[in-house]
Every structure is written in C-alpha cells, then in structure tokens.
Amino acid sequence: MSVDAKHARLPYRGIQPELKQLLAERFGEAFTTADAIREQHGRGEGYHQSFDPDAVLFAQSAEQVSAVVKLCAEHRTPIIPYGAGTSLEGNFAALAGGLTLDLSQMDRIIAVNSEDMDCTIQPGVTRIQLNEYLRDTGLFFPVDPGATATIGGMAATRASGTNAVRYGTMRENVIALEVVLADGRIVRTARRARKSAAGYDLTRLFVGSEGTLGIITEITLKLHGIPEASAVAVCPFDSLEGAVKTVIQMIQMGIPIARVELLDRAQMRALNLWSKTQHAERDTLFVEFHGSEAGIAEQIEMFKALAVDNGGRDPVWASSPEERSRLWKARHEALYASMALRPGSRPWTTDVCVPISRLAECILQTSADIEASSMTATMVGHVGDGNFHVVFLIDPNRPEDFVEASRLNDRLVARAQAMEGTCTGEHGIGWGKIDALEAELSEGVAVMRSIKRTLDPDNILNPGKIFRL
C-alpha cells in the first residue's frame, strides 16, 4: 500500500524448477515453499508493501550459506538474508522474487572472552539472548534497537538504540565479521584485536550494507562491563530547546550519560492515556547514568543544576532496578501508546539524524508540520546523537494516509538534510529511502554502486536495496 512500491519492484527472477529441486534435495525440510512461511518472510514491521520470496531456506552453517549462494549464483537467483524480520524500510523485501535465507537458527554463542571483553556469535543470536547468556559474566552488549532483532540483522543495518551516546552503534561495536560473498567465498574481515590499521576496513564496509555485498555468518563483538550502579531521571522541561540545551551542555562537560531520550508533549500525552500515568505532558528527558555510586551522585548534581538553568522541572529519580524499570517502561511502551492514540492504526516509523545544535529546530519544525496536517504522529529522540523518530499512525484502509505520511516523511528528510543531517540515523535505507539517499550523497552513491557491481556482478544479493543499479 505504500505510495512508491511500484518504483521498488524489480523484474521478476524467481527460482527455476531445477534449482528448486536441487535445494529441496540438498536441504530437505530446511527448504520450504509453503505460503505461510513465504508470506511471513516478505512482510516487514514497517509500512511497506510485502514482497514475498519464492522460497525460504533455514541455514545452519556458513558452509551451507556458501553452498546455497553458489547454487543461486549459477542460476542468477536473488538471495535475501533474513534475521528476525524487524527492520523498518523494507530491507528484506523480495523485490525480484528469489530465495530468502533465514539465519535465525544460526544462533550459537561461539565464544565469550571475558578478559578481552569480546564475544563471537552466529548472526541469528538476538541481543536479548546474548545478554541473558552474559548475565553472570559481569559483561553486557549495549546496542539496543527497540525490537528483538538478531545481531546479524543489527550489523547489516548498522543499528543502534538508546545506549549509543555512551557505547556507540554497531559501527563501533563490531570487531570482525565472517561474510559469504556473492560467489560463495567465505571471508574474514579482520582479526580479534581491538585496533587495526591493516588495510581497508572491510568490517565497516559490510556493517550497514544490508545484505547487498555479502551474508554475515559470524560476528565478533565488543562487550562492556555492567556498571556498578545506575540511576534514571525523568525530567519535564518548559521548552524543547531547554531540554536539548541541557543535553548539549552535559556532553560538552564530559558527563558520561548512558542514555538520554527525549519524548515530545504528544508522546507524553499518549503515554499517560496508555499507561494511566500522571507524567507532566511536556517535552521530557529520560536520562540514565552508569558508574560508581559516588560518580552517579556527582552526575546527578550536575544534571540537576543544568536542567534547572534550562527550564527543567521536578525531576523524578530512581536507582533501584525495579524503580528504574518502572520509569523506563514508559519509554519502552512509547510505540504502543502512540498506536493507542488512533485505534486500529499501523505505525510508519521513520528516523533522521542531525547535528545536535539543529535538533530542537528540526523537531519543532517537524512538529509544526504534523500539526498543520491531518496526520496523527508522535516523536521520540535519541537526543544525545541528534537522532529522532517520527511515528505516523496510519489507517490501513485509507490510502490518503499513506500519501500524507509520505509527504511529511519527504519533508522531514529534506529538512534534516538541509541541516547537514542524514535521512536515517539507524533504520537503514532498504527500498523506502533510496531517493532520500540519492539526494543526500549522489556522488557517494555512485561509489557504492561501483563497489556493489564489483562484489556482486549479477546483483543476486538482496537486489533493489540502498540504491537502484
């Protein structure tokens, strides 16, 4: 139903009967053409139209992935890697048909090296599974997109989340990858050392390439020490500018904020309705600090002083795990709360990222844009990074909602880009933001295309994503 799906569809290149037979013989029940499974693998969590693959194969090992890719390469059949199916820009739509390679059963944690604070895992491990496994080691993996994504998918889309301001995104937290290329070669991108100046940064080339250059089959990640103590504050502000200014000043002073989320007034209103809470319906910061008890006490004092100077009012604090969870619950339920504003709606979640000095301006202009339209929408920001999300609430039965959301989204992207920002801070391009990327980095996109053509000359790996060839 999305407005531009017709531009996304590619000429059909399905699975030839001969290849279908080969795959069925070789992989038995791991290979399926069942409708329900194909449909499930064609449908994202975003607003995008579904494009179902012709078949789905559940891979068990890098060697299998390599064998499948070789067979598909011989037949020039598209292969689309798939993790948890939680991406938001149609990143795994089978735009030309073909085979979806589901990696979720490759979910082994291969090694955890506590002294080195790293681990090596298969791509189907989810972030939640990994952190449960790590619980007794004193370590954790911080990158936390909202969804229960697989780490492979998170690497492929260069995901981040609420902790990025302190711990970085997938870009900073992947040490090395094993990747299967379009001709079936299995390649390691780097060694396990934390630092390297050894040739081109292949790791970073594959992180964020959305399965268009290779299929990730193993990942070595940085881990971090679980902090001795944590504290959370929820602080409403008189103005959005005041909230953003507080964050800018905290970062300039080197206060090591672990998380800092901004929920706008509309979002706070939605939360109160949904969770029956009594939060002030104002632009609000959710802040988390990690450190020693004494360190946190100091950080809290500094935050309070800055917040008061910038129109922050009556912050609520929590340091016990239960209270912290209770406060964060409001943030975690933001999406559901938004959806409840318009019962029966589906969310179209978009994101942009701007230099933080422009963030307040960008959010306020976007807010005005939404208010001037018929659209219901809320905003949540990873404000420390200048990254924010808009959730458009769309009635699936009203095509005009898609048209309007699309118009507002285009204006949002153009606004962010005019402020030296980017069309996506953490969701990736998929096929939903191809034109946005072209507008952002046209000569750069030409370089991306050259690399794609070299590494995947027949365009079999997740075709039609990031750019048009």
Place this chain on the structure above:
Amino acid sequence: MSVDAKHARLPYRGIQPELKQLLAERFGEAFTTADAIREQHGRGEGYHQSFDPDAVLFAQSAEQVSAVVKLCAEHRTPIIPYGAGTSLEGNFAALAGGLTLDLSQMDRIIAVNSEDMDCTIQPGVTRIQLNEYLRDTGLFFPVDPGATATIGGMAATRASGTNAVRYGTMRENVIALEVVLADGRIVRTARRARKSAAGYDLTRLFVGSEGTLGIITEITLKLHGIPEASAVAVCPFDSLEGAVKTVIQMIQMGIPIARVELLDRAQMRALNLWSKTQHAERDTLFVEFHGSEAGIAEQIEMFKALAVDNGGRDPVWASSPEERSRLWKARHEALYASMALRPGSRPWTTDVCVPISRLAECILQTSADIEASSMTATMVGHVGDGNFHVVFLIDPNRPEDFVEASRLNDRLVARAQAMEGTCTGEHGIGWGKIDALEAELSEGVAVMRSIKRTLDPDNILNPGKIFRL
C-alpha cells in the same frame, strides 16, 4: 637498504615531458622537480629505502587536486598524497615514480561547531595546530600519534596513539570526508550527523586506505571536552603480567582510563640513561585519568588497590599540569632514549596489536626473542588496546642489522597473528607489511584488490601500497 625493497619496486611510470610541461604551466612554482624537494618527499621516517618521485606539487584546494588527478589519469601517471612525511612503513614511497601531491599547505581550519563538538578542516592541518586553535573553546582533538602528523595523513593511515583506549582512533573520530577519486570526481562520504545508517560506510572505507582509493581533501572530526581535571601515575610492577592484569581489571570495572602506556624494563633503563632520571628499571605503567576532581580521586583509589594486588610498587602521582608534563616527558622521549642506547643508530619502529589477554605473553616472547639475538630493541605499549611497538636500533652501515631486524619483525608479526592479533595496530601497511597483511587476511585482501581495481582501474593512486595487484 631494507631487505625487501626489491620486491616493492614497481615498473617505472614517470611523468612524461608533456605532462610535466602542462603541470608547470598551470601551477607555476607550486610544481617542482628540484632534487632536494623530491628527495625529501621520497624519504619516510621508517627504516625503508627511499623512492623519490619525479616531481612534487603543493596543492592549495580540492579543485586543484581534482584537476591534477584528471591530468595524471589521462597520462596514467602515479600520484602519491603526502602530508607531514611521518609515516613508518614506506606509505608514501614513489615505487613507480610519478608525482607526489603535497597537501601540507591545505591547512585551513574551515569550521568549529562547539555545540556539536565537531570541526571541519583541510588535510594539511596538524594535530598540534588543531589543538592550539581549539585551546580557548574547551574542546580538544585526542588522537595523538607520536609524530607531528597531519590530520589527513592520520585519517589515511587510520592512526591512533596514547588516548585511543578512551577516545578511539581515527576510525571512531572521523565523521565525514571529502575525497578526490582516481578520475578526479570530488565525493563527500557522509553528512555531519554523528550517526548514520545511510548506505555503505564510505567514510570508513577511505579511512585507512593510505591514499590508494582517493585523496582526502576535507575532514570533519569529532571533538571532545577538555576534562575538568587530570591526574597521572607512574607505577613500576614486579612483573609484566601484573601490569597487564591491572589494566585488564581496570577496563573490566569500567574505570575510564584516558591513557595507559607500558614501558618495558629495557625502555626504562634507556630512559634513565637519557633523562638522568631515577625511575625503577622495571616494567612500568604510565596511567592518566580524566574527569572531575572527585571522579579522579575515586579512580586513583581503585587503580591503587588493583595495582597493589598485582605487584605494583610505589606509584608516583601528579595532578598539576607541570608535574604531569614532567612525568609524561619520560614517555614522550622514549624513542630518543632508545636511540641513545646505540649512538648513531636509526630506529626501525614496528607495531602489532593482539587481544589484551594475550598481550603479556606476546611481549614476553618478543622480549626473549630480542634477548636471544644481537639486536638492541625496546618496547612501548598502548596497553589498553593490546597494541605495542618494538623499536629496533639499526646501524645504517651494517646490512646484517636489517636482516636481523627483518627476521625478528617477521617473527613478531607471525606471533601476533597466531594470537588472533593484527600485523599493525596503527602504522598501516605501506609496502613494509604487504606480505604480513596477505598472511593475515588473504581472502579479505582479494576483496580489497577488487575494490581498488574498480575505483582506480589504472592504478594511479599511490601504487604498490597495502597489496600487490
């Protein structure tokens, strides 16, 4: 005089008289074929044989760089970008002759955005120049290789230094680049937003590509707040293992060390001789903490407790700027002190990086290797990253010294790689470590070659570096 220079040299492709005339006409005095200048631009600070270019051009703008590249591309003439000439692996040797493009006069600081904590500069700005410029802003740029390198060169070689454990390397600190490609196109790799999931990570592709994929003409960098307070400790240990274990535990506990340098016994002896100091001649940590006064006091207590448990003795502390400088002076003079161990010698400085759990073992085996040979050498480590340097002291008149240093270096690289480490943590490949990289990531090097062939089909950009084509 280096042992394998004969493998590095490429078939000569000098500057044709016609091109020489064109460049002279167009660029006047900025273009020169004077012997002294050519020689200066062929000679690195490393142990490598010089390879002089046929001419040198001092560029003033991206448009000039683009014009020069287009002219050279028409004539298939090699172009070698050059910053401060401080790289260590022959990274700017003119292996096939050609034109060296000196970017040191492109040294303008274009913009500093304090609220966003970033700046945009030309590639010829040195890290020292940048930090002097920033002095009154409360911000600084942390990446500090030993030499007075240009930021362009540091980006091209993915440099780091003593602050990387806290602030990251060039990989983490470059936000965006402007690059001139092999056909003269001027490309921006990213916007100024801190985070982006917009397509392939072109920024990271060019960072560390050593001028083989493009010539960097503008750089946007992250800046950091100057900490409220700093403190430095020098702490000798009973054993190298104890020193490394202390660092591992500090990192696991999340103590935000700003710098942690390990100097081995041989290096401490050299320092005492050179600086007439009375340091204990034992394996020694130099540690620096940044933060608030209270935060630092807490970090010092935690460090002391861990150090004592691991055989640390009588640490010397300093917090005033003068005392801190005095203590760090010993570290900064390590190279000169080493050279004084063998008057008249030249240093061959190599580096490797291993997972930190293997660091003590790797250093001890290397130390035993050196003691069993005729070679004089010292070691210094950025221990928080698992990265360390060996300085071989070579008599330029003794070819057997090169042979022996080369043998020890090969063994060092193989040892680091066997421990899942890399052949270089921060110096890059140049032509000195081509075989080492091949051994480390052979299939990966094939991918690098594909990318090089696509973006520079005539191999005109810094040919013969990182890999053989």
